[in-house]
Amino acid sequence: MASPSKLCLNTSFSISFPSTSSVKDPFKLKNFSLPLTSMASEPIPSKVVCTLFDRSPKRISVSTTDPNFTGYVNDVEKGVVKNGFFTSNDDCIDVYTNNVPVTFGSSGRLLDRRFVIGVLKFCSNERCLELGRRYHALIIKSGVNVDQFVGTSLVDMYAKCGDMGSAIRLVIQMPCLDVATCNCLISGYVKNRLFDEAFSFFMKFDGMGIRPNHYTYTIMLAVCSSLSAIDEGKQLHAQIVKMQYLSETAVGNALVTMYSKCGMMEDAESLFNSLVKRNVVSWSAIINGFKHHRDFEKALRLVCLMREDGIDPNEYTFSIALSSCASMKNLDIGRMFHAQVLKKGMALGDFVGTTIVDMYSGLGEAGDAEKQLKEMGKSASSASWNAHIAGFVHNEKAEEAIEAFVDMVKTDKACDEFTYSIILKACSSLPSLATCEQIHSRMIKSKFESNMHVGSSLIEAYNKCGSVEDAERVFSQKSSADVVSWNSMIKAYSQNGQPTKALALFQKMVEEGIRPTNSTFLAALSACSHSGLVQEGQKLFESMVRDYNILPEETHYSCMVDLLGRAGQLENALDFIKNLPIKPTAPIWRPLLAACRCHNNLQMAEFIAKQILELDPNDATVYVTLSNMYIEVGQCTDAEKKRKLMTVKDVAKEPGCSWIEMNNKIYRFFSHDKSCPEMPIVYQKLKQVMKQIESKGYTLNAKEDNVALYHSEKLAVCFGLISLTAGKRIRVFKNLRVCPDCHSFMNYLSTIVDKEIVLRDNYRFHHFKQGCCSCGDFW
DNA sequence: CTAGGGTTAG
Incomplete structure (x- = not known):
């Protein structure tokens, strides 16, 4: 076998590192005299290695604390940083990984495969693509790349760092593929949300003579979970049973997650119960399933059960438990869990800590939220701050939200797309055009203006602040494929009294081949109803069902009733409701009552009122509307009757409502x-x-x-x-x-x-x- | 030794 190391060294040497002899290299190593050998059979001549390092453009320093810092080291002193991979002194290079020094001298090898795998793992976890690439070069030069494990680690590194092109190229070039390498590639597809590619690669396994192992199934089940692809998930389940991988806890856990993400909690639960071995992940998966299906009590009961089963909840489990408490608005149990995580010393970690901030701020306990945030100190992430700000916004305290945002900026915490999204909501609810503009200018400086959600929040914010022109300007700069922004802009026209423009934009969206969603139709239907375009609205509604296969929701039905009612077609509206495939709800009836009021149809109003009150006996609007209608037609006694029905107490049941x-x-x-x-x-x-x-x-x-x-x-x-x-x-x-x-x-x-x-x-x-x-x- | 399962914020 030809020595790959020699070959690689010679060719790559001349290609990658053109002669720089005229350039003064501060890292020039004069006395590189270690007993160097490579992984390959033949030792690399020390002179070659010496030259290799001598001619490397610059040495790399990587901070293990700051994943974003990968820089060249430009002076010897800086090169000796504690957390750097390279330190340099006069005649020796030391390499550090995770603070464990690996000296070339002591190992006697240029690159040790164990060491290389460690570095690549580090690059994967910290997303250091640049460092990974440089190691890839060194690996080729030293010949370690012929090792299957190193190759797999390289594929994994590229995939996890988001460079799927390089990962695929490596796999193609590999002389022989094994299942682990293929798993890395599939996992890369999944991590980069290329689910179709993941599936089609999985389908090729058989043709390549690769037998999927239990790792493969956990990855593929995660794909099904993300896509809610229950049919494919069930097929995988069958294969898993057949291949006897169900005893693998991770496979069982992935199945539990798959069923619960597909909305099949009963299957998820029975599967969970049948698991041979349940670990903390299994419990967290099922508990999270119940949390997502809003069965918070069951979720919390399971936390108790897992303890009885002898399994201690960890950070994951506590995060889910705390967020369940937030969702069920149970502050007492929430505080109890907070006490437990405090005792276990887990309260200040990013996830758990953020969930605590979120819980308190969501429940209106801004003081406790702020205290937690302060205690987290440097470990508070932007997510923690976002949770704090979002709490204010959700509790309709927009001014406080903006103050908190200013605090966040002052502490130099980087704002992310969530921050901008939530703070724009605060601007909308004030609404303050001036604040909105300030935030916008910050966004332009950051890179988040192009983010889909942030962009549509900005359109929405300008819309609510009454500046359709600004909304238009933002919209025109967006990528045309961004459905959310189209929806926001159509809504902006519709809500700002420009229904014709809203409908024209809807038309343009369809012409550009962008598929309208159910919110697009809602905005367009509302535009029709506000501009009296009854036929147009009806056509849209039909097309939504027929051409786009979108199942109308309560809001669409309500909007259709409004469309007909506003136009004075009260009987048609009533027929529409009577022929609905679902049982009409109070929100579907209400616009018809409003229409009856506008078109003075007392008789129908009485009928509709009865329907609404059966569904929602505390709806004071009904009494108000009827009573006022009686007054207008001079039926004071009837008005009196209704008035009596509507006691102050009834009205008081409506949050934030009073009457005179x-x-x-x-x-x-x-x-x-x-x-x-x-x-x-x-x-x-x-x-x-x-x-x-x-x-x-x-x-x-x-x-x-x-x-x-x-x-x-x-x-x-x-x-x-x-x-x-x-x-x-x-x-x-x-x-x-x-x-x-x-x-x-x-x-x-x-x-x-x-x-x-x-x-x-x-x-x-x-x-x-x-x-x-x-x-x-x-x- | 390489690959996998569970957590937060719009």
């Missing part, structure tokens, strides 16, 4: 913070203002039963009230809180309010979480 009576009619108020002590004062003031308005000869909009109210701690008592009499503008107070999609409100804005007022920062357009009571829209 005026001229026999009822107006409902939505407040930002019901527990706020100033609220009664706000109501009193509001009553006074309304009386003032009426005394000046204005009346409140006959069709507007809902008045929105907002309270902000910072601005002391301030409130908003919108009201108009056919075309006559009265006043708009600060901090208006109203569903932006409400028909009358949007018409009002587009016809009366000048743009500059709409864009001012202290206006708040709020989306009702459960749909606008007036128009029934859901966003």
Whole structure:
């Protein structure tokens, strides 16, 4: 056998490292006199090796603490860093990996295969592609690459570092393939989300004479889990049984995960119960399955059971348990788990620590969240900060969210796509165009502007801040294949009173061959309903089902009812509901009641009201609407009856809602913070203002039963009230809180309010979480 | 000695 080392050394030498003799090399080793041998049979002449290192462009220093630092070492002193791979002194090179020195001199070899595998593993875990490449070169030069294990490690390194091209090239060049190498390649495909490629390579195993082993099946099952490919998963399960790999715990665990990710919890559970050996991973997998299916109590019960089974929960298990507590909003049990992880010394790790921050901030315990974040100190990742910020946003404390974001920036913690996404949501809910612009400029400086989610959040934020032009500008810079951004832009037009543009964009999207999703259709349908394009809407709805095979959801049905109802086709809307393939829900009925109110059909309104109350007996809107309709047609006794049905208590059941009576009619108020002590004062003031308005000869909009109210701690008592009499503008107070999609409100804005007022920062357009009571829209 | 299974934030 020809000596590969010699060959490689000679050829690569001249190709890779052109003569640099004229360049002064600070690392020039004068007395390299170690007894060098290579892995190959023939020893490498020491002179050659000496020259090799002599001519290497630069030496590499890698920090084991900072995975992103792979730099050339430009001076001897820096080369002797503790965590660096190379240190240099006058006549010897030491190589360090994980702080264990491997001296060429002592091993007597240029590159030891065990050492090389260790380095490559390090490169895989730390994603150091550049260092991996350099080692690849050294490996070729020294001839270690003929070793199967080294080859496999190289494939794995390239695959894990995201360079699938090199991984594939290596596999093709390998003289003989074994199952481990193939597993590395498949695993690489999976890690890089190339699931189809993973599957087709797996299918080629047989033709290549490779018998899949239990590792292969765990990888392939992970593919099925990611794709929710239950049919393929079941076939793999059958093969696993046949090949008797089920006794492998990892295979069993992967199966449990596959079934639970495919929504088959019963199968997952019975499989879990039948496992011969259950380890902490098995328990974590099944517990996580129940968590994902929102059976949090069962998840937590299983944590107790695993302890009884003698298996201690680890960081993974605790993360799942803590996040279950957050989801089930059980602070007491959450604190209990927090105490346990504290005792075990796991509370400050990235995952567990972040989950604790997330739990507290999600449950509105911002103080505890902040304390945890502080205690985590340097180990707090951007995820930890994101959780802290997201807590504020979810609890409708946008200003605090922005303050926390500023803190995060101050601590030099890198913002990621999640950070931008969540902070843009905060801008949307303020809404503050100025803040939005500031965040945008930060994003341009970072690389996240091109991220799909961040980009669509930006479009959404500009939309909510009332600047469709900015949204358009962002949209025009996006890659055209980005469905989410198309959806956001269509929604932006639809919500900002430009339904025609929304529909034109939808058309363009279809023409460009981008497949609309169910949210695309929702935005387009809503545009139709706001512009009175009944036929167009109906065609869209049919096409959604027929051409795109999208199953309509409650929101689509609700939107269709709205489409027909707004256009005054009350009977058609009723027929539509009666012919639905599902049992109509309250959100589907509600827009029809609003339509009855608009088109003065009391008889149908009474019928619809009955349907809604059967489904949702606490819906105060129904009483308000009916009562006001009775008043308008002069049936005061009926109005009285309804009024009696609607006690203050009923209304109080609705979060954030209160009501007052005026001229026999009822107006409902939505407040930002019901527990706020100033609220009664706000109501009193509001009553006074309304009386003032009426005394000046204005009346409140006959069709507007809902008045929105907002309270902000910072601005002391301030409130908003919108009201108009056919075309006559009265006043708009600060901090208006109203569903932006409400028909009358949007018409009002587009016809009366000048743009500059709409864009001012202290206006708040709020989306009702459960749909606008007036128009029934859901966003 | 190489490959595999379970965790957080929109």
